[in-house]
Amino acid sequence: MVAAYTVAGIAKVLNSGGEWLERSGNFVLQWRKVVEEGRFSYGMEPTGMRRAFGSVLLEAPWVATVLLTGGLLLELGAFVGLLNRRAAIVFGLLVIGFHLMLGVLMGLPFIEYRRVVLVLFVNPAWPLALVLGAAWRKWGRRGVAP
Numbered sequence: 001m002v003a004a005y006t007v008a009g010i011a012k013v014l015n016s017g018g019e020w021l022e023r024s025g026n027f028v029l030q031w032r033k034v035v036e037e038g039r040f041s042y043g044m045e046p047t048g049m050r051r052a053f054g055s056v057l058l059e060a061p062w063v064a065t066v067l068l069t070g071g072l073l074l075e076l077g078a079f080v081g082l083l084n085r086r087a088a089i090v091f092g093l094l095v096i097g098f099h100l101m102l103g104v105l106m107g108l109p110f111i112e113y114r115r116v117v118l119v120l121f122v123n124p125a126w127p128l129a130l131v132l133g134a135a136w137r138k139w140g141r142r143g144v145a146p
Contacts, residue, residue, distance in 0.1 A: 001120065002078045005095070009075030024068045028061040049104055067105075071098055081121055092121025 012020045031054045057064050074094055081091030095117045103109035118124070 001116065002082055005075045005078035009072055009078070012072060012075070020072065021065060021069055024065040025061060027064045027068065028057050031057050050107070053104055067101065071101075074098055085126065088121045089123075089127065092117050092123075095121070 016023065074091075078091065078095075081088050081095075096114050099110040099114050099117075
């Protein structure tokens with residue numbers, strides 16, 4: 001999975017000639033067509049949260065640049081998720097947020113990816129074990145079991 005995210009980031013940089021972030025205004029232009037002209041492609045119908053967020057992008061186009069930059073850096077830095085357990089959890093949560101945002105903005109929820117990332121990187125049982133282990137050690141020093 002890390003390789004897939006890294007390759008996606010590299011492809012964005014190479015295929016755009018390094019101008020991927022400079023073209024982020026095109027994303028806002030696409031939203032202007034959706035909201036003002038009623039033009040939308042499959043999955044992009046402006047309803048609910050998508051319409052609200054699209055309005056934010058139209059009012060503050062720099063938000064799109066920030067989000068796209070964050071997504072690109074997340075993809076290019078995906079290998080950091082392999083450094084240690086805590087890095088994996090942070091990376092996993094960021095990727096889940098990334099895919100949630102894609103679901104809102106582009107109608108591409110990637111539910112399966114979010115589930116796989118949750119299991120492989122975040123692994124909810126691991127942080128729970130850390131918390132329970134810390135509580136056990138704290139109470140164990142006092143000679144009292146929780």
